[in-house]
Amino acid sequence: MALVYLRELDNNVRxxxxxxxxxxEDLIGRLQLGAREKAVLSRLNKGKRTLHWLATRVLLRKMLDTPGYIDCPSDENGKPYLANFPQRISLTHSFDYAAVMMSDNGEVGIDLELVKPKILRIADKFMKPNELEAIGRTGIEKLYACWCAKEAVYKLQGNKGVSFKDNMTIRPFDFQDQGVLFLDLDAPHRQERFKVYYEKFQEYMLGYVTEN
Incomplete structure (x- = not known):
């Protein structure tokens, strides 16, 4: 693995x-795997899914800089967490890359996506009509910024059943290669406006958000 991007947002988030x-096989050799992790690996299809799962765990080990066992299960909503470390985490992967976001305080969310024109076909599945009207149907990169923002907030809030289309609204924004947007979450358990950061990374789009 090669570290291609490392960013510290402040002293507590990176x-x-x-x-x-x-x-x-090389990635497995860098990990300490318990019975639960081995069972997870056995259920994954060989190929990218296995590589993505292993790579995020190896990256966790790098970021925590510890020789000890890292217990990273998922809760009842499928949100990964550290059982034996205090940091909050969010994991993402896309094709040849894996990413980890880590906070010493509140929850975080991160998403990385390879930019492809196919998002135009599914835009109305995760965006409201007024959101699409503000973007324009040809704004592929802007749509990916919106998708990554919604995915990042979804990961941060951590509850199943939250709809990208029905419970999240992107406020109008001017797209740049690197910028911020505001997302309103209106879910049964939480109503809050989030400031989400997005940026182009090579041919990918990256979105990330912190709590408070």
Whole structure:
């Protein structure tokens, strides 16, 4: 693996992106796996899914800088967490990359997506009509910024059943290669406006958000 991007947002929040170059066997050799992790691996299809799962765990080990066992299960909503470390985390992966966001305080969310024209076909599945009207149907990169923002907030809030289309609204914004947007979450358990950061990373779009 090669570290391609490391950013500290402040003293308490940071994220890193790694390019996955090794086979699964090499990644497994860098980890301490318990019975639960081995069971998870056995259920994954061989290939990218396995590499993504392993790469995020190897990156966690790099960021925590510990020789000890890292217990990273998922809760009842599927949100990964550290059982034996105090930091809050969010994981993402897309094709040849894996990323981890980590906070010493509140929850975080991160999403990385390869930019492809196919998002135009599904835009109305995750965006309201007024959101699409503000964007324009040809704004592929802007749509990915919106998708990454909604995915990042979804990961931060951590509850199943929250709809990208029905419970999240992107406020109008001017797209740049690197910028911020505001997202209103209106869910049964939480109503809040989030400031979400987005930026182009090579041919990918990255979105990330912190609590408070």
């Amino acid at each position: 994220f890193a992106i790694w390019r996955i170059e090794e086979p699964a």
